[in-house]
Amino acid sequence: MEEMFDIEKFNVISDEENYYFFRSLEPGDIKDLEEGNIKDENGNYIRIRTDRERWEETHSIKPRWNAESTVTLEEMYNHIKMHYSLETNCISLSSNANVARTYGETFSDKYVMIKVPKKEMGQRVYNAGQYMLAEIDKKVQERIAQGDIPEEVLEDFERIDAVAESKELKEILKVKYTAPEGIDTSKSGMKKGIVYKAPLTRVSSFQALDDEQTLEKNKIVAKLTILVQKGLMETLVPRIKTNSQLISTMGSAFASGEQIYYGDIEGDRITDISKELLDMFALIQQAESQDKEVVNELKTELVKYIINGGKLEIQEESILRDNGTPKDDISIEEMYQITEGKVEYGQASSIVKNMYYLSKGQANARILAGMLREIIGNNPKYEEIIKYIENNGFEIEPKITTRKSNTGYRISESVNLNLKSNEIGLVDSIKTLTDEEQMQIIQDRGLSNVRDIMNTSFAQMQTVQQISKEDYFASAIVDTYDWDKINVEELSITERNELIQKLKQSNCVSIYEKLKEAGIENKDIPTAVINIASKGNLKGILESENYIEQIQNNIEEITQGLSIEQVERYLGYYDLKGTGISLRDYQQVAIDNTNEVFKDKRFASVILPTGGGKTYVALTEMLQYGKTQEEIEIENNQLELEKIPYPINDKKMLYLAPSNEILEQTKDRIIENIHGKIGTSGKSKDKIIADVFKNLQFATYQSLITKAGKETLEKQYDFIIFEHTGLRNHMVDLCNIGQLLIDSGLKVAIANVTNERELCSDCGFKILDLSIKRESYKTSRSYMKAVIKELSPKTKNFYVGSILSATSLTWLKYVPPHHKVFLWALRSFFFTQYRRFRLSRTYPLDAIHSIYNSWIIHKQKNIYLFVSDTIIRDEFVNLGYERERLVVRPERTTKGIRPVKQRNNATVTLLSIGTLRPEKRLDLCIDALEAIGGSDFHLIIAGKAYTINGYDKMLEARSARNPFVTRIPNRLSAEEYDKLIIDCDYLILCDEKQPSSVTNGTMAEALLLGRPIIAPNYNPYKSIIEKYGVGILYEMHDRESLRNALLQAKDTDSSEFSEGILNYQQDFMYDNVVGNFKKEINSKIM
Secondary structure, eight states, X not given: OTTTTOGGXXXXXXXXXXXXXXXXXXXXXXXXXXXXXXXXXXXOBOXXXXXXXXXXHHOSSOOSSOTTOOOOHHHHHHHHSSSOOSSOSEEEEESOHHHHHHHHHHSOSOEEEEEXXXXXXXXXXXXXXXXXXXXXXXXXXXXXXXXXXXXXXXXXHHHHHHOSXXXXXXXXXXHHOOSOOSSOTTTTTOOSSEEXXXXXOSSOOXXXXXXXXXXXXXXXXXXXXXXXXXXXXXXXXXXXXXXXXXXXXXXXXXXXXXXXXXXXXXXXXXXXXXXXXXXXXXXXXXXXXXOXXXXXXXXXXXXXXXXXXXXXXXXXXXXGGOOOOOOOOOOHHHHHHHTTTOSOHHHHHXXXXXXXXXXXXXXXXXXXXXXXXXXXXXXXXXXXXXXXXXXXXXXXXXXXXXXSTTOSEEOSSSOEEOOOGGGTHHHHHHHTSOHHHHHHHHHTTTOOOGGGHHHHHHHHHOOSSXXXXXXXXXXXXXXXXXXXXGTEEEEOHHHHHHHHHHHHHTTHHXXXXXXXXXXXXGGGXXXXXXXXXXXXXXHGGGGSTTHHHHHHHTHXXXXXXXXXXXXXXXXXXXXXXXXXXXXXXXXXXXXXXXXXXHHTTOOOOOOOOTTSOHHHHHHHHHHHTXXXXXXXXXXXXXXXXXXXXXXXXXXXXXXEESOHHHHHHXXXXXXXXXXXXXXOTTOXXXXXXXXXXXXXXXXXXXXXXXXXXXXHHHSOOSEEEEOOTHHHHHHHHHHHHXXXXXXXXXXXXXXXXXXXXXXXXXXXXXXXXXXXXXXXXXXXXXXXXHHHHHHTTXXXXXXXXXHHHTSOOGGGGGSOTTSEEEEEOSOGGGGTGGGSHHHHHHOHHHHHHHHHXXXXXXXXXXXXXXXXXXXXXXXXXXXXXXXXXXXXXXXXXXXSOOOOOOOOSSSEEEEEESOBOGGGOHHHHHHHHHHXXXXXXXXXXXXXXXXXXXXXXXXXXXXXXXXXXXXXOSOOOHHXXXXXXXXXXXXXXXXXXXXXOOOOHHHHHHHHTTOOEEEESSTTHHHHHHHHOOEEEEOTTOHHHHHHHHHHHHHSOGGGGHHHHHHXXXXXXXXXXXXXXXXXXXXXXX
């Protein structure tokens, strides 16, 4: 194999003793040049440094590799991969000047030529692709030599060794080894209908390799694939999920002609080389089909010229110095007229771009060929090669070249002109032009019809009839958006047509015209049109009289990048036919995974965070359960034809939830999102729901112990839904408190009482399995008695997570008196809710639990409570709980200080964010801003709103009515959530006072992200603002007080709260929290 992949087999530059490789200087190199680190006072190179050395200068953490390291597969992979490591001793060079020129677009237009003695290849310098393949083969052979390989696998290896073509390998893998390697579709949230960039296929073709090399490479990869699929080998490099990533990186190394110089490059081996001289080497390497011996001699002549100090003098007016671009500002309207509406915009624009760059590349190749002729003294020996370059060569233009194998038009070993199949004819057309004709195209920036080339190209693509304006504009928007930005390789014909139809329905021509009128640049038009068409909060902008001003005021959101989910949601991929349910991508994944579980007749658990939409997942499953795919399609067709108003399911179902409140919310969602208001007059909720689910029964867990509940349990059901809002919180709570206890110096294990082994599998803690099984006990109390009995000998300290402390605590009496129990007590309300008359009348079992829990905690002195802050602790003390049995454990902490920024402009940006409930009283804030006039303020209301009593509709209506309000109605990702907080001037809170204090998470997050708050004058806000000075207080329900607070905010730069916010952050630094918690917990544990 060493001989087969020897560097001499590739298109290299060399003389008798040395190879010559190239490098586009990278940012680190440029910085070294600017700071005088790698050249002496005479301008001679001292060395080129490794990234690892620079890392050590700028990081306190030691790099993974050091100056004494030797090269390994792991280090080389980490250097070459897409998001490469800056901790390695590797310096990348390329043996192919065409490749080096493509890097000029990414890094810099400064290049060096590196001399490498041939004897050092494989010692200090490595042909990267060859080295990686050899290391992979070595590891495969080592594993085979270890033995314990099944006979059938060894037989397959013999078959692999015997094959003569790669396609035979594909058949071996296809038939017997089908498990996917690469993207795990069950976990990655794969979207429907979109073609993703997948990992490199196991058996593939690298353009830089010949047939013999390709076959050998594929045999090695095939054996590796089989060993991994059979569980006989792990991934070959630490911290990668699959070997596909390694194989893909090796492919990149071959495609780049990548040579790895290990360690610093000595100064006497480095020569600066101009872009034009590098282009000459590139053009010579493009002549690989010519007499190899003569071509190699020509390469050597050019090397001598450069080493001897040869320089090119290029006039400023030369086309070689031209940095022009093709005419990329052709509007959709203009192109529609040019093509008479018969050639789609994307195709026409591509022709213009390629005509420009091909003409420029060929013109420059001719000029450089003439200069090369002068360098070699018009030596007739090389005239045939130079003529070939003049007629066929193309100076590298990174914008139309690609290193992707077998793509477009090949011009060098691993570099191609990135042309579509119907554009390749342009190459020969451009080659036949005179110098003057090529210059004409360049001057016209590609929009030129020299020799009728453009019209001829258009004619090959044009339709018989003129495309309608709506179709033309819609397809132009789809085709000109850069889908690669969101990692989409291509839209299928179906998806493209669906998107075009949606844009037409959204009146994209009108959107386009108004955007152009507002001065939006052509490059931003596709993004802007799709954003406005697909985002509900932006559609209203164009309907306002001052739409130009509104567009300009919202320019950032209108032109922000798209997301895959946004496009797919716009296409309706997550819409449940005949309902108002539109699923999130992760909800669709949960449903797909649940259906897979159901195939095996097993129970399925869906765990989503609070606000994640578990109910919508449940409703989707309820509508589809028991139906075949054919039945679902028939029903969808009836819904589309409006033969039925909504989907139905008559299976017998039972819906269980922890409380009647949750059941009522679920009923409301069925009516609002599935049934709709038509046909509901005079009907009770249960009768309305029966129209959709004819045999659905609701019950709380507590009700099952009643007489009626026992009757419920005796019935037979097709489908049962158990809703439990506490599972996710329980898992997070256990993992967070477990880590805090460990950091406080304690040993921690989690007992597998309620499926914690599955819930907490990613936490990294020891899980204690029990010898007892829940199903062996009739009641939860008897089960917990047995749990306590089994665990008591192992520890004297128990922490009871949120899932157990939210239920009846009768089992606590079984805890030995000399043991201690710590409970999670988010707020005192949970232990005093029975005092609320309405609650105790409506939900008597909840009230009874509250009374008993309060009583047993007072009575049993070995029970301690974790509380979130000192305010909640003091509330418990006022309720009669001993202070020494209360431990403060903050829920939110930070590991870094976030500075407070100054306000950027006169407008004050206010933010209300989170799940929006009626008690958050955002109407009060809007009232106050309306009274002020609102022009100096921008209120952003972000988050999903409750539908209770039309609260969501009220918010939408008032937001649309007031130009100073921006409404973001969708749920937010963690990144979007943090960015909104960071970008605002103040977080504003208008919450009604609650029955007891609770740590306000949004307030804490804002302060930890460096933003001040405006809040009502009661705890917890009052104590925090008064203690730290981190915001402005106002009196709740006092509009004048709120108005004054807003005016004070306008006159106060948020940076004035800097000191208080930094003090707050300091107190909640994780290390400080651990220190305080450690003192408290160590004084109480046994």
